[in-house]
Amino acid sequence: MNAEPITKVVIVGGGTAGWMAATALAHIMGKLPSFSITLVESEAIGTVGVGEATIPQIIGFNRMIGLDEMEFMRETRATYKLGIEFVDWLRLGHSYVHPFGTHGIDMLGIEFQHFWIRGKALGDTASIDEYSIAAMAGKAGKFDWPRPDTKSPMAKLAYAFQFDAARYAAFLRKKAEAAGVRRIEGRVVEVEQESETGHVAALMLDNGTKVEGELFVDCSGFRSLLLGQALDVPFSDWSHWLPCDSAVAVPCTLGGRNEPLTRSTARSAGWQWRIPLQHRIGNGHVFASDHLDRSEATDLLLANLDGEPLAEPNQLSFKAGHRARAWEKNVVALGLAAGFLEPLESTSIHLVQSGIARLMSLFPDKSFSEVEIARFNKETEREYSDIRDFLVLHYHCTERDDSDFWRYCRNLEMPDGVLEKIEMFRRSGRIFRENNELFTEASWLSVMLGQGVVPLTHHPVARLLDETETLNRLAHIRKVIEQTAQQLPTQDQFLQQRGGAMSPRERLSA
Structure with missing residues (x-):
């Protein structure tokens, strides 16, 4: 016998997380019979609103909910993002770029970095940045869309956005309300729970309104009003690995x-x-x-x-870490209500997006099967752990010892997964991506090299090219990337040409 479908979803909290969830739910599930989405938020409660930088996965989300990219750019005052420049992380005066996309060209069936490592041993002094179209275009202030069906370096490009988070939430709110999402103004003062199951049954607001639901999505920020407070799900503290608070x-x-x-x-x-x-x-x-x-x-x-x-x-x-379970009973937490990892690699909005995708994939019925809930929680915890490991890499692998903070970071007891990756790369230049983790081999490559992890050797196949051929190929790749980057329009030119730039009048009044 089939369990009854859920028809009443209540989202607690607006901001980026709340309106992303509302828009996605409305787009994917809004046409189901009797399906309703209610979002409760209070204008008296501010949002954090600092998560303005994103990673390339945001493009898929925007396209999935039907956003026009140029309208989005104008409405959110957005700029493009080709990566992150890290300054003074290895040592004072040093910088590198963690670019989106890949480096160079894989050759002879092995990854490009092995030829770059061999080139370094042969006296080539070019940095790994010079083999990335995203890094070179980014540093030159240039931008254009990728060209995946060509042999150009632009086929290797990926991009994301930098935008005003408050404007993005307002932009999504218009889309969500047009799709049928009902917004209720008010502050939650009481959470009613079913006596037998402990499930959340309704919310009481400060204006006397009672909001009933079947599935509740907690987007209440650091307060974690439903998951943390009402359901008392404990917090796993990772501040010993990530001490910034x-x-x-x-x-x-x-x-x-x-x-x-x-x-x-x-x-x-x-x-x-x-x-x-x-x-x-x-x-x-x-x-x-x-x-x-x-x-x-x-x-x-x-x-x-x-x-x-x-x-x-x-x-x-804040405190680095996550709730022990992001889904408990009939409450699913997204964004800061589920956990927090500092925005060093711009993952805050991505964690909201991936949580929404996971919820859509495992959307429950009224029986709230423990199998689906356990899968959601397992995948969520693994994603947080993967991102944590990548962040810890930045702090631990450094030459800086000019403050107590950096001396503490250099002596961190590292998570096992990071140590294994570092040792593998240091010994042989090899990088393995675990369980389809968020950060790719190219990301680990750029950050490990940028943070001073130097490989001792390379894959033996890289020796099949003689010394002259190796250096010539490396020089050719650099030249093509440099020339391609020079020919691109500036970011401002691109936005003006494509209709994504805010108007001069708006710029003057901003």
Whole structure:
């Protein structure tokens, strides 16, 4: 006998997570008979609103819900992103790019990095960045769409976006409400639970409204109103691996270099982000409060802006980790309600997106099968762990010892998976991607090399090319990438030509 289908979904909290969930649910499931989606949010409760940089998977989400890219660019004041530039992470004065896409060309059945490693042994001094079209175009301030069906380096390009998170939420809200999502204004003051099962049955709002539902999606941010508070799901604390627990954020006027790159600059007790948009620059300083006072952290951020501040600094506190179970009973948490990993690799919005995709794949009926719930939780925890490991790599592999913070990071007891990857790469230049993890071999390659992990040798097949042929091929690849990058339009030109630029009037009033 088939269990009854769910027809009433209630989302608690708006912001980016809430409206992404609402839009996706409406697009995928909104036409089911009697299916309703209600989103409860209070204008009196602010959102974090600092997760403005994304990774390429966001393109798939936007296309899935039917967004027009140029309308999206205009409405959210977005710019393109070809990767992240890391400044001062290995040592002061050093920088590298973690680009989207791949490096060079695989040859003779093995990965490109083995030929690059051999080239280094033969005296070639070119950095791995020079073999990435995304890195070279990004540093030159250039952008164009990938051309996957060509032999051009542009076939190797991938991209993402940098946008105003508040505007993105508002943009999605219009789409969701047009698709039938009902928004209710109000602050949740009581959570009613069924006596026998402990399932959430209804929400009581401060204005006296009662909101009943069958499936509840918790997008209430750090409060984790349903999952953490009402259902008391414990928090797995990862702050011993990721000690940064505070941030201060402030937007500023446009200034400095105009590149389609997010920048992360290491500071004495953390790092500073720079996210250039069409109308402003988003800035923030993530730091460990055990190593730096909040007022000093704020002063350091304000002293390193490329323009004039546009608002008072926004102070944030957090703890790295995740809820032990992201799905409990009839509550699924997304975004900050499920966990937090600092935005060093711009994964915050992706974790919302992947949680939505997982929920759609495992969407329950009223029986709430433990099999589906266990699968959801297992995959969610693995994704958090994979991202955590990649973040820890940045902190542990460094030459910096100029502060107590960096000395602590250099001596971290690393998760086993990271140690294995580092040792494998250091010994042989090989990289393996585990369980279809989020970060690809190309990502591990760029960050391990950027953080000073130097391979001792390479795959033996790379020796099948003689020394002259190896150096000539490497030089040719670099030249083609450099020439291709030079021929691309600037990001501003691309946005103007394609209709994605905000109007001059809007720019003046921003």
